[in-house]
Amino acid sequence: MINVGVFGYGTVGSGVVEVLTKNAEVIKKNVGDDVKVKAILDLREFPGDPFEKLVVHEVEEIVNDPEIDIVCETMGGATYAYKYTKMALEAGKSVCTSNKELVALHGPELIALAKAHNCSYKFEASTGGGIPIIRALESSVTADHILSVVGIVNGTTNYMLTKMTYEGSDFDEVLKEAQALGYAELHPEADIEGHDAARKIAILASVVCGKTVDFAKVPTEGITNITARDIKYADKLNMKIKLLAKYEDRPTGAFALVAPYLVKKGNPLYNVDDVYNAILVRGNMLDDAMFMGRGAGKLPTASAVCGDVVECAKSNGKHIPCNWVDEEINLPGYKASKKVFFVRVGAELKQDAIDAFDGEVTEVDAGYFDEYAFMTTELSEADFASKKAKMGTCLNYLRVEK
């Protein structure tokens, strides 16, 4: 019998309890032993809940329980979750988490701590919800030099951009709708400003590099500037606007970036709509492989946490190795990385814009006579920034993904 403790009985935590209970039979088959929830840590009481008797209020009741083998950390946050995770690992209990904030901040330290205490720290659910992307990078695409990892990793913004695309509605309107439906939070900054996506791409890039990519250093632009007009231009260009989180290893240097992109029809990410997430991995031998699924939601995320529980349970008290060491890696290639840019300026700035870009522009016409929109040639970020500064104020700009 493998006993599991759960930290935090919120959305994902209750999902974990549901998966472990409802799927007990299939999990037993896969593990070769029963896996059972023994205790749930939460500050609240849950009168009437079928598992109310398992709820405890002191973390010691789980970390000091010698019968508990594995802990699922589904509290979120990086203060108590950090402290409690360390306590669990120091007690030799493997921890499976959905907490991207904690993984992005302290992942490799916790992996090393797990190793020192002969247990494991697993974080499949921290990125891409139910999509098994961490395990794919760690265990499957292992004979490839990974050239890029490009993802739609934030369901809220993808839902909003999809709505804007198909309904022509404006940003504020769609945000209100998304909040009403529970797809966006009341304080949606982490999603719409791209910080959630930055944390996730930092985790994926760290797994690829084996060293920590600091999410705070990932250049990050959100979708708050996207208007119905941008969407109209995208449609005209046979493209869609998607918030992409990228890691790319280019000859001019590796870089990570979160920004709204124009994605061409034909790119597999073009078709990833609504709350779906997808991650496109390019290897030098594999070519493209895409992993798509529900990037959030109670049960898909809980399914990923419980997949980690199964792996820990099967590992039989041995540390499951992870290549990510506690050392920072700087990705220096952002400024030199080249892209095509789409730019909109007020009609009065047309000649200034053409001059700033040395005439190397291709006009895009979506029927708005009060502005001038164009595609640049392939430019480095540094070049683009200086040309943009020369040009004066622009209405908006977007990078183009092939």
Next chain:
Amino acid sequence: MINVGVFGYGTVGSGVVEVLTKNAEVIKKNVGDDVKVKAILDLREFPGDPFEKLVVHEVEEIVNDPEIDIVCETMGGATYAYKYTKMALEAGKSVCTSNKELVALHGPELIALAKAHNCSYKFEASTGGGIPIIRALESSVTADHILSVVGIVNGTTNYMLTKMTYEGSDFDEVLKEAQALGYAELHPEADIEGHDAARKIAILASVVCGKTVDFAKVPTEGITNITARDIKYADKLNMKIKLLAKYEDRPTGAFALVAPYLVKKGNPLYNVDDVYNAILVRGNMLDDAMFMGRGAGKLPTASAVCGDVVECAKSNGKHIPCNWVDEEINLPGYKASKKVFFVRVGAELKQDAIDAFDGEVTEVDAGYFDEYAFMTTELSEADFASKKAKMGTCLNYLRVEK
């Protein structure tokens, strides 16, 4: 140092040698040791080839070499490949294969043999080429009751159907083009009649069930009956025709099936075009996850073989468990499984058709006055077969995937 032997220096075999050589550094990082090709078994000579000195002609030179730890079986076929794989496993060498024929015929026997000799039999590359679907089913989606696995797993037919869809061309014409481009073989029966897809879904279903699903018992229909008119109807219906390979676990019984389907826009498989493969996995908690990539090709397939080599190399001479045991499982649910069917009959049979289906039909009009086409209500396979027999000859029929 881990030494690798390669059985068969054809397309995939030479790809394996290329991956292990060109990506030696990243593979070393992932394994923690050098991995090197020591010998290549092939009947032919390869004068001028950079690896010609590694070529041997007797299998004993590999299976009796105590320095060789892992064998990549990229010969194909099920006679010599079977014999040689057994010899390698009996000598305690793990075998990584791309040979779907052999895996579908003798997979669990070879897994058991590997276990008995403390080594492993790995077959990620046997299904979906570079897409890591076997490992996803075995190691990631392990806390879910898997409700269905639906795939586009044959690149040749998907390329042909895509061509027919976008160019309106007829089957024979597209087949000739595909043959000229090397996407279809001179003897294309295994692809176009669905047998290749049947082998692959049998392997996937066996991994899910943990017991052998006999590919020869999978009801299999190919795409040879698909005409430009079928494509026209599909377009009219906002659907595409795709050759689907399915495993479904329904309340009326589990079943496997290979057949051309009408796939609705909105289904993630709708957008999987050209030579791409994709597999959609539905779990009772995970919901849908899709895995997409190059289902064939020298380097993507070799990348998958080498991912298995990395896993074997890391396992340090221990057997990597696989749940698939050597026992057949019958999937009894085919006849009771319900679908909506699309049917075309000659115009003169219109009333017979309506009567046979008790009037429960919805006409589909694509502008062909010499025929009558319709959708049925949801019917079991058994019901459909008896109604179809009652109706007389039909021009064609297709199942509908939501």
